[in-house]
Amino acid sequence: MSKHSLDVRGQLCPIPVIRTQNQVKKLATGDILEVVCTDPGVKQDIPAWCRINGHSVIDIETRDTAEIVVTLEVGLE
Amino acid sequence: MTTQRKAVALISGGLDSMLAAKAMLEQGIHVEGINFYTGFCVEGHTHAIRKQDQKKVKRNNALWTAEQLGIKLHIIDVIDEYKDVLINPKHGYGANMNPCLDCKVFMVKKAHEWMLENDFDFIITGEVVGQRPMSQRRDTMNTVQKETQVGDLLVRPLCVQNLPATLPEREGWIKRDELFDFSGRSRKPQIALAKKYGFDDYAQPAGGCCFLTNEHYSKKLIDLWQFRGDKQYDLEDILMLKIGRHIRPRPNFKLIIGREEGENKFMEGYRKQFPYFFCQSHAGPLALCYGENMSLEDIEIAARVVARFGQGKDSEEVTVVFNPPNEEPQALKVKPYAVSEIPGEWYV
Numbered sequence: 172m173s174k175h176s177l178d179v180r181g182q183l184c185p186i187p188v189i190r191t192q193n194q195v196k197k198l199a200t201g202d203i204l205e206v207v208c209t210d211p212g213v214k215q216d217i218p219a220w221c222r223i224n225g226h227s228v229i230d231i232e233t234r235d236t237a238e239i240v241v242t243l244e245v246g247l248e
Numbered sequence: 249m250t251t252q253r254k255a256v257a258l259i260s261g262g263l264d265s266m267l268a269a270k271a272m273l274e275q276g277i278h279v280e281g282i283n284f285y286t287g288f289c290v291e292g293h294t295h296a297i298r299k300q301d302q303k304k305v306k307r308n309n310a311l312w313t314a315e316q317l318g319i320k321l322h323i324i325d326v327i328d329e330y331k332d333v334l335i336n337p338k339h340g341y342g343a344n345m346n347p348c349l350d351c352k353v354f355m356v357k358k359a360h361e362w363m364l365e366n367d368f369d370f371i372i373t374g375e376v377v378g379q380r381p382m383s384q385r386r387d388t389m390n391t392v393q394k395e396t397q398v399g400d401l402l403v404r405p406l407c408v409q410n411l412p413a414t415l416p417e418r419e420g421w422i423k424r425d426e427l428f429d430f431s432g433r434s435r436k437p438q439i440a441l442a443k444k445y446g447f448d449d450y451a452q453p454a455g456g457c458c459f460l461t462n463e464h465y466s467k468k469l470i471d472l473w474q475f476r477g478d479k480q481y482d483l484e485d486i487l488m489l490k491i492g493r494h495i496r497p498r499p500n501f502k503l504i505i506g507r508e509e510g511e512n513k514f515m516e517g518y519r520k521q522f523p524y525f526f527c528q529s530h531a532g533p534l535a536l537c538y539g540e541n542m543s544l545e546d547i548e549i550a551a552r553v554v555a556r557f558g559q560g561k562d563s564e565e566v567t568v569v570f571n572p573p574n575e576e577p578q579a580l581k582v583k584p585y586a587v588s589e590i591p592g593e594w595y596v
Contacts, residue, residue, distance in 0.1 A: 181517060183487070185285055185308055189325050212308070219311040224320055 172201040180238065184212035188220050191243075195226065198245045203229070206241045217241045253421045254278040254368040255403070256359055259321060260457050261309025263438055263450045264374030264406060269317050270445050271405040272372055275422050279372070281321040282362055283310040284355050286330040287486050288459045309451040316447065326358065327483055334460070335479040339391070344466035346458060348380065349388050357396045370401040370416045377407045378432045386410075406430045406438070459490065468494050471596045475502065475538070488536075491515070493557070494596035497549050501539025502596065505557050520573060525554040528579060529567035532558020548582060553594075555584035 177194050179187040187208050194204060206217060218228045218241075225246035232240045257269040259281035269279050314321035333354045337347030352375075359371050375384050389411070393402055400414040403422065408414070409429035417424045430437045442450060451457075459465040468489040473479045475496075491511050492504040503525070506512035512534040515524075523537040535554045539546070551568035560566035561584045571577045 185289075185310075185323055186325070188308065188311070189285060189323050192323060216308045216311055219308065219315055220321070220323075223311065223314045223318075 172203065173199075174203045174205070176205040176207065178207050179213075180207055180209045182208070183210045184216050187213050188216045191217055191241075192220065192224075195224075195243075195245055200245055200247050202245045204243050204245065206243070208239045208241065209237060211239065213239055213241055217243070221246075252276065252278050253370070253416065254280070255370050255372050255416075256363050256366070256368045257281050257319070257372045258355060258359055258374070259283050259310050259313055260374070261311075261313050261451050262374070262457060263435075263442060263447075264376060264379075266313045266317065266374070266447065266450060267438060267441050267445065268372050268374040268405040269313075269319065270447075271427060272403075272422065273317065273319070275426065277422065279317070279319050280368070281310070281314045281317070281319050282359055283321060283323045284326045284330075284358060285323055286351075286458070287327045287483050288330075288334075290457050290459055309457075313450075322362070324358065324362075326354075329358075330354070331481070339388075342381065342461065344461055344463050345469050346460040346466075348461075349391065351458075352388075352392050353395045356392055356398055356402060360396055360398045360401070363401070369421065370403055370414070371398060372403045372405055374406060375404045376430045376432075376438075377404075377410050406441075459486075465489060468596050471496065471502070472538075475499070488538075492536075495553055495590070495594050496596050497553060497594050498546055501537055501542055501546055501550065503535045503537055503550055503553055505535040505554065506533040519571065523570065523572045525550060525568055525570050527555060527558040527560060527566055528569050529565075530555075530558050530560030530563065532560065532566075547578070548580060551580045551582045552585045553590065555582055556587070556590065558584070560584060 175198060177190060179190050187206065187210060191206050198204060214231055221228050221243055227244045227246060228241060229244055230242040255272050255277050257265060257279050259265045269281065272279050311321055333347055333350050337350040339349040342348050356371065363371055375389060377386050393399060403414050403416055404411065405427045407430050408424055408427040410431055413424060416422045472485060488504060491514065492506050494502060494504055496502040506515055515534050515536050518536055525535040526532065537550060547570055551570060555566035555568050558566065564583060565581050566584055567579055567581050569577050569579050
């Protein structure tokens with residue numbers, strides 16, 4: 172298991188979802204990906220994408236800076 | 249043992265593609281969805297920006313549809329490839345800047361490539377004969393098949409009984425007589441089928457899911473191309489066309505004026521890239537400026553326009569600050585234009 176991060180600040184949905192999808196393709200089952208975003212739409216879209224593709228959202232944190240950090244665990248492909 | 253056949257479904261997030269995919273799932277087909285992001289998709293962006301839209305649920309309808317269906321969804325970024333479709337449409341534009349037939353050809357072609365790469369058997373769409381004036385007529389639906397080379401691997405479950413049998417039907421992978429014969433612009437058959445399948449929440453955006461069918465958006469795109477002198481664009485350009493009031497007082501510059509707090513806040517992120525104006529003496533909008541070779545007179549005109557949309561609009565004098573990137577800001581004391589002084593043709 173390894174930890175990775177992805178910076179999609181300033182990008183509007185669905186770009187953060189597409190970039191998350193493309194990053195997850197390169198990772199292994201059990202890897203952790205932290206996605207740093209600014210579009211509040213990710214709070215719905217990344218979890219929805221994870222649910223339909225077999226990955227798990229571990230945490231969604233909204234920071235004082237209005238950044239949203241979605242942490243997910245890569246599931247089985 | 250019977251092989252489970254696999255279909256890739258074009259999922260727009262609307263009702264028809266949802267029903268088409270569901271009809272195939274009902275017949276035991278393994279379905280996965282594909283959704284192409286062109287940059288002109290209606291969902292997402294403006295809801296993320298405008299404060300008045302922030303109470304709406306910010307869901308991506310394609311993802312939501314896939315979840316309702318219990319299928320995987322692959323979202324593909326086609327922003328760059330799509331430029332050629334929009335700039336040079338072989339079959340021309342619809343009522344606005346919508347190249348619907350070329351767009352459908354492009355998407356089916358891309359889905360066909362994906363199908364071959366991922367070892368799927370056929371493609372499904374939610375098209376209905378006669379539903380759309382450009383891309384969903386019997387003759388143009390044939391054009392899609394011919395120009396994509398997809399041949400009889402393209403199945404339209406909602407109107408399959410009105411069309412020649414496809415390979416999946418002839419091979420018995422799917423049952424034609426359990427599919428549908430929808431045609432025309434009525435939505436009643438789809439609504440009845442949605443009810444039968446138990447779908448009571450689905451997206452049916454007026455004017456479809458693409459900004460290019462919107463008259464105002466199309467005018468702004470044409471204006472951008474005329475200003476540039478060519479038809480190029482990038483994602484940022486087309487995103488900017490979705491927000492603010494666009495006012496072009498002179499051929500060499502245009503102002504994008506925030507209409508509310510959400511838009512002003514969003515545009516603040518672009519202050520390092522674009523010259524911008526804001527009212528200093530009164531509350532008012534942020535205005536980004538797309539322009540070149542602006543004279544002092546141009547700057548004063550722009551400042552008066554910006555002042556007109558602030559709370560000092562009825563004042564004799566408003567201080568407006570002009571900030572060119574990497575230069576010292578200039579404060580201008582101007583009299584705001586009266587509403588009647590801004591000609592209608594300035595509004596893009």
